[in-house]
Amino acid sequence: MRDEVKATANGPNGDLSGRVIDGPTNPMVTPLLTDLYQFTMAYAYWKAGKHQERAVFDLYFRKNPFGGEYTIFAGLEECIRFIANFKIAEEEISFIKQCLPPSCEDGFYDYLREVNCSDVEVYAIPEGSVVFPKVPLLRVEGPIAVVQLLETPFVNLINYASLVTTNAARHRFVAGRSKVLLEFGLRRAQGPDGGIGASKYCYMGGFDATSNVAAGKLFGIPVRGTHSHAFVSSYMSVDEIAEKSLRSSDGSTTCEDFVSLVQSWLGKIQRSKSLHGIFGETNLSELAAFTSYALAFPTNFLALVDTYDVMRSGIPNFCAVALALHSLGYKAIGIRLDSGDLAYQSCEARKFFYSVENEFGVPDFGKTTITASNDLNEETLDALNKQGHEVNAYGIGTYLVTCYAQAALGCVFKLVEINNQPRIKLSEDVSKVSIPCKKRSYRLYGKEGYPLLDIMIGEYEPPPKVGERILCRHPFSESKRANVVPQHVEELLKCYWPGLSGKRREELPPLKALRERCMEQLGQMRPDHMRRLNPTPYKVSVSAKLYDFIHFLWLNEAPVGELE
Numbered sequence: 001m002r003d004e005v006k007a008t009a010n011g012p013n014g015d016l017s018g019r020v021i022d023g024p025t026n027p028m029v030t031p032l033l034t035d036l037y038q039f040t041m042a043y044a045y046w047k048a049g050k051h052q053e054r055a056v057f058d059l060y061f062r063k064n065p066f067g068g069e070y071t072i073f074a075g076l077e078e079c080i081r082f083i084a085n086f087k088i089a090e091e092e093i094s095f096i097k098q099c100l101p102p103s104c105e106d107g108f109y110d111y112l113r114e115v116n117c118s119d120v121e122v123y124a125i126p127e128g129s130v131v132f133p134k135v136p137l138l139r140v141e142g143p144i145a146v147v148q149l150l151e152t153p154f155v156n157l158i159n160y161a162s163l164v165t166t167n168a169a170r171h172r173f174v175a176g177r178s179k180v181l182l183e184f185g186l187r188r189a190q191g192p193d194g195g196i197g198a199s200k201y202c203y204m205g206g207f208d209a210t211s212n213v214a215a216g217k218l219f220g221i222p223v224r225g226t227h228s229h230a231f232v233s234s235y236m237s238v239d240e241i242a243e244k245s246l247r248s249s250d251g252s253t254t255c256e257d258f259v260s261l262v263q264s265w266l267g268k269i270q271r272s273k274s275l276h277g278i279f280g281e282t283n284l285s286e287l288a289a290f291t292s293y294a295l296a297f298p299t300n301f302l303a304l305v306d307t308y309d310v311m312r313s314g315i316p317n318f319c320a321v322a323l324a325l326h327s328l329g330y331k332a333i334g335i336r337l338d339s340g341d342l343a344y345q346s347c348e349a350r351k352f353f354y355s356v357e358n359e360f361g362v363p364d365f366g367k368t369t370i371t372a373s374n375d376l377n378e379e380t381l382d383a384l385n386k387q388g389h390e391v392n393a394y395g396i397g398t399y400l401v402t403c404y405a406q407a408a409l410g411c412v413f414k415l416v417e418i419n420n421q422p423r424i425k426l427s428e429d430v431s432k433v434s435i436p437c438k439k440r441s442y443r444l445y446g447k448e449g450y451p452l453l454d455i456m457i458g459e460y461e462p463p464p465k466v467g468e469r470i471l472c473r474h475p476f477s478e479s480k481r482a483n484v485v486p487q488h489v490e491e492l493l494k495c496y497w498p499g500l501s502g503k504r505r506e507e508l509p510p511l512k513a514l515r516e517r518c519m520e521q522l523g524q525m526r527p528d529h530m531r532r533l534n535p536t537p538y539k540v541s542v543s544a545k546l547y548d549f550i551h552f553l554w555l556n557e558a559p560v561g562e563l564e
């Protein structure tokens with residue numbers, strides 16, 4: 001076990017407020033959850049006497065995922081929990097010693113024993129925000145050896161979190177606001193952490209609930225579920241139901257034989273004129289399963305109707321049980337469809353429910369909830385919308401949590417300044433050239449209230465002002481520029497870990513608030529940035545001064561070739 005470590009965060013004005021920030025959700029997130037090269041570099045910095053030099057790193061991504069033009073930023077809280085509790089335990093030091101060559105001096109391990117993040121500053125865009133390529137999500141400043149150790153864990157904590165939150169938000173966008181979205185991915189997720197993370201971040205991205213019980217407990221996410229085919233096929237006949245009595249919902253009467261009540265309702269449905277001919281004999285083992293489930297959950301009866309035949313068996317059997325429940329004052333919740341043509345079946349089921357409503361005078365029976373599942377993704381949701389359907393809720397697993405359409409976001413952590421000297425990373429590929437300098441970033445809003453663009457400026461440049469024209473330049477393309485007169489200016493980077501600066505630390509909002517922020521931010525975007533097909537790219541720019549400086553530094557650092 002790791003040594004117990006507890007950290008306090010700097011409170012307002014740098015006073016130690018004594019507020020405790022819990023450690024990361026996953027106890028595997030320790031200082032060792034990093035790449036070996038972070039420790040080898042830390043040693044080399046230390047050996048050179050350079051380890052305390054003040055460095056600034058930016059964490060950003062280069063391209064929006066899923067062919068879209070936006071990303072949702074997630075994972076910040078876990079990063080802050082990590083640094084708030086960063087302390088290398090003795091047994092971890094021993095292991096680092098085993099990993100490094102024996103020539104490494106003991107003084108380094110004495111240094112590592114004392115390392116914490118009290119002198120590190122983290123500025124970040126609020127979690128749950130809509131974000132764009134190249135704009136720093138985090139700006140991390142501190143002693144270079146320490147900040148270097150944070151690279152891999154930070155990128156790890158943000159990469160999947162932001163990717164899956166974005167995936168969830170995209171599924172929400174296609175499904176529409178009125179649909180209930182249930183995350184069913186635990187069994188298909190990339191291991192336990194993938195499963196827990198998916199549930200947390202899909203909720204942030206706009207899902208309503210998860211089937212993952214542990215995630216419900218950890219994060220307060222609503223937990224929901226139905227039943228599986230195994231439950232249905234485990235029944236052979238109603239004879240297996242030992243306890244057949246059911247009290248009415250108001251407790252005034254008791255039906256001694258609910259099984260017979262269900263059977264009599266099935267007979268009425270079969271004999272009804274308007275429903276006549278739609279089906280003949282239903283599967284009676286399925287009827288037994290539904291009846292048994294209703295006896296167990298009379299207030300929450302929801303049946304999986306596709307085990308044998310949706311229209312000839314599942315739907316009429318469900319209706320028989322639902323009507324029996326209704327006659328005792330209960331209201332059935334609905335059905336789940338898990339195979340076949342979900343658009344067609346949902347429409348047929350809806351028609352049947354309305355026919356039952358009319359035939360037996362059961363108010364709102366036509367509105368019974370239809371849940372659909374089975375390998376759903378953005379494309380299938382889009383196809384269902386185009387065809388027309390009657391689904392109220394979707395259960396989505398594999399494609400959502402594995403981020404099947406794109407495996408990683410590709411976040412990077414790049415040095416932009418050391419000892420107040422701006423640094424640049426060059427590349428043959430212009431999109432990989434880093435934007436140097438300790439920067440500030442702003443979102444500029446236009447007349448119609450939409451965000452127009454994000455702009456990065458040098459730390460000491462005057463910030464953009466409302467009503468004042470500012471030239472915004474593409475960081476690498478000379479001809480791309482625009483004058484903007486913002487109607488509203490929002491500074492993007494806020495202080496989440498003040499180090500010794502004495503700044504006020506932003507609170508870490510609860511998950512529900514992050515979810516609301518995410519919804520609100522998405523709702524603010526201009527629709528053409530959000531559409532699935534050929535969305536308009538959102539502009540990310542730099543000030544004229546920063547543009548000139550990038551290109552000055554670029555020329556300065558790029559060696560001049562010799563031709564013979």
Ligand SMILES: Nc1ncnc2c1ncn2[C@@H]1O[C@H](COP(=O)(O)OP(=O)(O)OP(=O)(O)O)[C@@H](O)[C@H]1O
Pocket residue numbers: 338339340341342343344373374375376377380383384387
């Ligand atoms: N109306 C529809 N339009 C487009 N895609 C649909 C429609 N209905 C269902 N789908 C999708 O078609 C695919 C059907 O997959 P598949 O053929 O493997 O399942 P199935 O045979 O219906 O069911 P299972 O094999 O699970 O019993 C799923 O990805 C499902 O989400």
Ligand SMILES: O=P(O)(O)OC[C@H]1O[C@H](OP(=O)(O)OP(=O)(O)O)[C@H](O)[C@@H]1O
Pocket residue numbers: 184185187188229338373374375376395396397398399
């Ligand atoms: O399809 P997903 O988006 O991953 O959603 C979760 C799936 O998990 C369950 O069945 P499972 O896939 O285990 O078995 P089944 O497909 O044979 O019903 C459920 O019935 C869904 O189909």
Ligand SMILES: O=C(O)c1cccnc1
Pocket residue numbers: 184185211224225226227228373395397
């Ligand atoms: O509750 C459900 O219906 C459920 C949960 C996980 C996976 N598939 C379905």
Ligand SMILES: [Mg+2]
Pocket residue numbers: 374375
């Ligand atoms: Mg399946």
